[in-house]
Amino acid sequence: MIADGDRIVLFNSPTRVMKAEKLLRKAGLVCQLIPAPRQVAECCALALRFAATEQTAIFNELAAANLTPRRLYGKHQGLLSALELTSENE
C-alpha cells in the first residue's frame, strides 16, 4: 500500500481529504486515497498518498487552498515515520 519513498498526509476530516484529492487531481498532481495505516489512523481513516518528489508541488497547492494537512508521514526502509509538516523533507 505504501512503498519506500512514498509520503502520506492525513487531514482532520473525511470531507477535507475529498476536497484535497479533488484539488490535487485538478492541478494534475498524482495522488491516491488509501486507508490510513493503523498506526497513524487516529485522526482520519483516510490518507492521501503521493511520491516524495511531488511533495513540494502538493504542499504548495494545498497551502494555496488553505488545506494544511494534520500530519505527514514518510516511508523509508520499510518504516513509516512522522515528518515535519513542511513542503520539503530530506
Added chain:
Amino acid sequence: MAIYLDNAATTFPKPESVYHALDQTGRQLAISPGRGSYSLALEAGRLVYEVRETVAEFFNIPDPSRVVFTANATEAINLALFGLLRPGDRVISTTMEHNAVSRPLQVLESRGIEIERVPANTTGQVSAAAIREAVTNGGKIARMVVLSHCSNVTGSIQPIEEIGPWCRQQGVLFMVDAAQSAGLLPIDVQSMGIDLLAAAGHKGLLGPAGTGFLYLVEGLQPTPLIYGGTGGNSASPLMPEELPERLEYGTLNTQALAGLQAGIEFVRSHGLEQIRRHKSALLEQLFFGLSRLPGIRIHGPSQVQPQGGLLSFSLAGQDPSEIGFLLDVEHDICIRTGLHCAPDAHRSIGTLPAGTLRVSPGLFNTAADIDALLRTMDRILCAKSTISA
C-alpha cells in the same frame, strides 16, 4: 391524474434527471460515504463532496466543507439555533416565521434567551428599518437576526439583501430560513451577508424528501444536537471539531444527495429567472381568475410587488378546509388549506383561526392546470350558493 398545486410543501413531480440519479445511485453507489476506504466507499465520498460543491457554488459559499447536510430545513434550523444560542443572548425574529423557526425560539426563550419578534404588516412584509431598530433597541445589541426569506403563507419576500450587510457591519449574526426561496430567488451568502443559511433540498431545489442543508460562515462552531459516528476521528470520545462532520452524525443518504445534485443542476440549467417567470405567470393567471369570485380576499403582497411562488386567499363565509376537501375529493386538485405550520404569520395577516387556501404551482404545472382549478372553484361556489339559497 391529480393536479398537484402544493409545491411550497414539497415539489412534485421532480425532473426526470432527479429520478434517474436516484435510481442509478441507488443501484450502483448507495453505500456509506466517508466510512470505509474501499473504492466504492471512496466513490460515494467523492459524490457527496461533489454535491457539497454544487450547493456551495449555487449559493456562492466559499468553502464546501461549511455545508452541512440535513434531512430537511427544520433540522438545519434547529442545528443552528440550539447549537449557537446561549442564555443571555438576544435574538430578533419576525411574526412571519414557520414553526420550524418559531418553535425552537419558543423553547430557547424558556431557557433564558431573549426573543423579540418584529411584527409584519398585513401583507406579511417586514421592514429592514424595523429589524435594525429591534437589533439596537433594548440596551444591548442582539446576537442574531433570524427570519424567513420568503413566507410560506403569503409569499412575501423580506429584504435580506438590506438586512444582512447591515448585520455584518454591526457584528450581529444573520440567519436566513430559505426553505421557500432556495431555487426560486437568487441567494448569495457573501454579498447578502448571510452567516447561516438553512434550506430544504426537496422544495425549490427539486431534490428528494430527506434532503436539506445548513451553511455556516467560517468561524462558527455550534455544539452538536446529536452525537454519534462521523467517519473520521473514530478513536476520539468527542465529536470532531471540524465541519461538516461535527454536525453530520450517522450515515448520510448518498442516493438522496445525488438526487439533490441533479435537482440543483436542473434549476441551474433553466435559470432562476425563467423558473420565476413561469411560476409568476401561473400565479398572475390565478390572481386575475380569483379576483372575479364573490367574497374573495387575496392575502400577501399585491400583484405588482415581488413575491414568492405561492398565493394565499380566503373566501368570505367559506371554510378553507371545506373548499380544499371538495377540490380534492371531487376534482383531484391538491392545494393546501389551513395554517401551513405558521400560526404567527396568520395572526399577522388576520387569518386565524381558519387559515387560508394556498396554491403553489411547480415547474411542471401549466396554464391548463390553473384553468381547471378556477373552473372547479366556480362550480363549487355555484353549487354551494344554490344549496344555501
